[in-house]
Amino acid sequence: MKIEDLYSMKGKVCVVTGGSSGLGSYMAEGFLAAGAGRVYITARSGDALKAKAAELSAGYGGDCIALAGDLSTLDGVEALAGQLHEKERHIDVLVNNAGVGTGGLFERMTPQSWDMTMDLNLRSPVFLTQALCDLLKANATVDDPARVIFISSVAASEIFKHVMAYSTSKKALEHMTPQLALALADDHIRVNAISPGRFYSEMTRGAWKDPEAESFRQELERIPAHRYGGLEDIAGVAVMLCSRAGSYFTGEVLNLDGGHRLRH
Numbered sequence: 001m002k003i004e005d006l007y008s009m010k011g012k013v014c015v016v017t018g019g020s021s022g023l024g025s026y027m028a029e030g031f032l033a034a035g036a037g038r039v040y041i042t043a044r045s046g047d048a049l050k051a052k053a054a055e056l057s058a059g060y061g062g063d064c065i066a067l068a069g070d071l072s073t074l075d076g077v078e079a080l081a082g083q084l085h086e087k088e089r090h091i092d093v094l095v096n097n098a099g100v101g102t103g104g105l106f107e108r109m110t111p112q113s114w115d116m117t118m119d120l121n122l123r124s125p126v127f128l129t130q131a132l133c134d135l136l137k138a139n140a141t142v143d144d145p146a147r148v149i150f151i152s153s154v155a156a157s158e159i160f161k162h163v164m165a166y167s168t169s170k171k172a173l174e175h176m177t178p179q180l181a182l183a184l185a186d187d188h189i190r191v192n193a194i195s196p197g198r199f200y201s202e203m204t205r206g207a208w209k210d211p212e213a214e215s216f217r218q219e220l221e222r223i224p225a226h227r228y229g230g231l232e233d234i235a236g237v238a239v240m241l242c243s244r245a246g247s248y249f250t251g252e253v254l255n256l257d258g259g260h261r262l263r264h
């Protein structure tokens with residue numbers, strides 16, 4: 001056995017939603033670095049998405065391809081699935097990463113913000129997975145199964161009164177993960193979730209943009225690992241889950257939070 005084969009994603013076809021920035025772009029980069037043949041990244045903003053696809057294509061052997069669209073609507077989910085059916089006969093890896101971190105106290109919560117959070121964070125991963133099931137099944141075997149990853153959050157395991165809709169959507173994703181793993185097991189599709197703690201991304205920019213700020217220093221002090229997560233942290237776990245190394249995992253939620261949840 002060679003360790004590089006264990007973690008190789010040579011030639012794999014991958015889809016990462018929300019791949020223009022943050023965690024999605026980190027996982028897309030990890031897949032390309034591990035030898036993936038084609039990695040499709042999606043987001044609403046076409047320019048940022050195209051720029052990220054060009055940057056990642058230039059850095060590695062495989063192609064990174066931009067597919068723009070809004071996944072908070074079912075039309076957007078169908079449009080993305082339609083584009084992928086036109087381009088590919090099979091997909092090896094689907095990472096449902098696009099999400100929104102809606103906050104706000106209960107008194108100020110609106111049906112619109114609730115729906116928007118649930119639609120993007122919960123409905124779109126479920127129905128995109130359903131719409132791509134035939135492509136995921138197409139090349140999947142007992143020894144080399146297809147992989148679906150959901151991106152949850154440490155907020156699913158902690159109680160914060162200002163992110164109720166967000167944490168509820170993520171808790172639901174975690175509850176669905178083993179159910180879908182069982183439902184898709186015979187199709188040789190393995191389904192797992194990663195539950196990140198605090199990572200550098202656009203979503204958390206407000207907290208880390210001034211690294212010298214007292215509030216940021218205090219936050220790092222509270223996280224047991226004393227740092228935010230970054231590119232290698234989530235790329236490493238995503239590559240493990242999607243290569244031979246992680247092919248026996250299914251229905252799991254992997255906490256990737258530097259111990260964040262242990263302090264609450």
Ligand SMILES: NC(=O)c1ccc[n+]([C@@H]2O[C@H](COP(=O)([O-])OP(=O)(O)OC[C@H]3O[C@@H](n4cnc5c(N)ncnc54)[C@H](OP(=O)(O)O)[C@@H]3O)[C@@H](O)[C@H]2O)c1
Nearest residue numbers: 018020022023043044045070071099153198199201202203
């Ligand atoms: N950063 C953290 O500390 C952290 C912690 C726990 C969990 N997470 C989870 O990680 C995932 C990625 O978050 P991130 O922190 O990397 O945030 P980010 O940097 O803001 O990236 C979000 C990505 O999703 C895309 N997106 C947003 N709304 C979309 C929509 N309606 N349709 C399609 N794409 C959309 C964004 O592009 P456009 O805006 O151009 O559409 C972007 O590519 C989320 O599910 C989040 O809940 C993050």
